[in-house]
Amino acid sequence: MQQIGGMLGLLCAPQQAAPSEGVGSKVSSEDDSDADPLAEDGNEEHVLVPLTPAVLKESMDATAAGILPWDGRRFRRVKQLQDAKRNHGCVELMREGSTFMAVKKMPTRWIRGSPDEFIARYPDSSEQPWMDVGLVRHLNQIRYPYCVKLLGVFVDSYSTYVVSSLASEGDLFAWCDRDPQPGLEREAAMYPLVYQIFDGVRLLHQLGIAHRDLSLENLLLNNEKGVLRIKIIDFGMSTMSRLVSGEIRGKQSYQAPEMHLPQPFDTFMTDPFSLGVVLFAMGAQDYPWSSTKRKTCELFEYVCMFGLTKFLSKRRLRKGSGECLADVFSPSFTAMLAGLLDKDVGKRFTLGDRYSGTTAGSGSALRRSVFDSEWIRHHVAAAGSQGTNSAVRVSI
Numbered sequence: 001m002q003q004i005g006g007m008l009g010l011l012c013a014p015q016q017a018a019p020s021e022g023v024g025s026k027v028s029s030e031d032d033s034d035a036d037p038l039a040e041d042g043n044e045e046h047v048l049v050p051l052t053p054a055v056l057k058e059s060m061d062a063t064a065a066g067i068l069p070w071d072g073r074r075f076r077r078v079k080q081l082q083d084a085k086r087n088h089g090c091v092e093l094m095r096e097g098s099t100f101m102a103v104k105k106m107p108t109r110w111i112r113g114s115p116d117e118f119i120a121r122y123p124d125s126s127e128q129p130w131m132d133v134g135l136v137r138h139l140n141q142i143r144y145p146y147c148v149k150l151l152g153v154f155v156d157s158y159s160t161y162v163v164s165s166l167a168s169e170g171d172l173f174a175w176c177d178r179d180p181q182p183g184l185e186r187e188a189a190m191y192p193l194v195y196q197i198f199d200g201v202r203l204l205h206q207l208g209i210a211h212r213d214l215s216l217e218n219l220l221l222n223n224e225k226g227v228l229r230i231k232i233i234d235f236g237m238s239t240m241s242r243l244v245s246g247e248i249r250g251k252q253s254y255q256a257p258e259m260h261l262p263q264p265f266d267t268f269m270t271d272p273f274s275l276g277v278v279l280f281a282m283g284a285q286d287y288p289w290s291s292t293k294r295k296t297c298e299l300f301e302y303v304c305m306f307g308l309t310k311f312l313s314k315r316r317l318r319k320g321s322g323e324c325l326a327d328v329f330s331p332s333f334t335a336m337l338a339g340l341l342d343k344d345v346g347k348r349f350t351l352g353d354r355y356s357g358t359t360a361g362s363g364s365a366l367r368r369s370v371f372d373s374e375w376i377r378h379h380v381a382a383a384g385s386q387g388t389n390s391a392v393r394v395s396i
Helices: 053-065 115-121 129-141 184-206 267-284 298-306 308-314 331-340 374-385
Strands: 076-084 089-096 099-107 150-155 159-165 219-224 227-232
Touching: 053 115, 053 129, 053 150, 076 099, 115 129, 129 150, 129 159, 184 227, 184 267, 184 374, 267 331, 298 308, 308 331, 331 374
Parallel strands: none
Antiparallel strands: 076 089, 089 099, 099 159, 150 159, 219 227
16 A cells, blocks of 8 residues: 545545554564453453553663673574664565564664663654663563564664564555455454554553553554454653653654644543554555645545545555445444544544543543444454454464
């Protein structure tokens, strides 16, 4: 898929559519958890202890203290997976013996030698690489199931290497080009992945973490014993601050519109909007718009003026034969998208966690959770009747 343009005249035409612990003598990417971390019901309680700034700082400092010398004979480069432009580097596929891993390679002059050094040098950076590695290390320690494993941080004379377990099936960006075609069959195939995504971000919110950079590229798929599991990556724009202002984070297509306004906004409510864009792209094999900044993309302007339902009645399927998305999406899927993508934060769906239903300190009533949407309930019931859980089985 390619990023779409913002021409209103293209509305009725198809759009070009849019992968710890310390390291021993040998790293391993095997999952040592025997329990299935996925709940059958979105309302099931997961009791988590919210992360504190002090604990996060301790995790970041411990990661920096554990940096080891890079051994180019130990880790063999296979190929580049993607650019990591915001970190001035790249992500490479490497192997140690028969074990494959993802390695984010960054200039040490950028990441520096510790979190304190980085903040001193780049106090206003929107990208915080030590936030990323510190959070992943902590999430590994509490056995959070939706992230890759941090296998170690290494350094040579020029670069710093963050080594993580490999998500074997790539990202959701690549998944979007797979069959089935948009429609009910595709929605059924999406459900196990969508449920995991919702649950994963809900747990982050319960920990007090807003991701703020959720996208197709930052949601990976890993084959675990024949089952596809979601892995959330790139926590470098995450925050533990609930109310902020002037902090525009994430990719332009995914940014909640309130980020562009001068008043403070609730960071926990920006993640559901981003996930609405993710679901739209998964279902349509296309992006809904190129930007949510007002007077920038005419497609988003149309949605703001006439609503998502009218937009879907005009927007054509990218790979179809002239069908509009309103004819392809199920009514319940359309309703869920509308709830997640509502520009009015007060009406936007939450992710069902106890913290995201109200603005911090407001005391207002909880808003509707996406887990209560008809689309989720229908697929939960269907999965239950078939004796399956919220995962998708794949061929090995």
